Amino acid sequence: DQQVKQNSPSLSVQEGRISILNCDYTNSMFDYFLWYKKYPAEGPTFLISISSIKDKNEDGRFTVFLNKSAKHLSLHIVPSQPGDSAVYFCAASEAGTYKYIFGTGTRLKVLA
């Protein structure tokens, strides 16, 4: 039972263009959402997060959008850079549980 889903295993984007990574969830009790970036042979590193009281959070080139009614969130990277090539994981947490449930990841390749 996959509560957090990333349906696109991979994505290729030209340098300078927008990358859009998508994530869907099924548990309506999730109220905190995170995006992590992972390079090969390294641990995931935190990128950006959003709580359920917001619908958008921005940090530099990275913006996360949350659509609670659709149980959907997305990560926008503008402009995309070759160094952004990595696997991106979406994660969700339910208040009071402090557990993070992860999606299966999307491999982003930014082409120079």
Place this chain on the structure above:
Amino acid sequence: NAGVTQTPKFRILKIGQSMTLQCTQDMNHNYMYWYRQDPGMGLKLIYYSVGAGITDKGEVPNGYNVSRSTTEDFPLRLELAAPSQTSVYFCASSGGQGYTEAFFGQGTRLTVV
């Protein structure tokens, strides 16, 4: 700051052997986690702890045991290694105060043959 440190980085085990994956954090975080990452399967939560002396099962706990005797350390024990436990294991910690992120170690790549 060292953050979250895992040892060893790599290990090959024979079927039926046992081992302990070590994890320590220096951020005084109450919450600690063990995840495994299988190809195409994302990160699955094995066990987690909300403080010293308190542990609980995650999504895939079978075949593993944990203990939390101190705030800093959260070792993961494999008693009878099986090929299905071949994976990359990540330890993480978080402050757990409201909405906060988890910090991950660099991982342990385990192969059971």
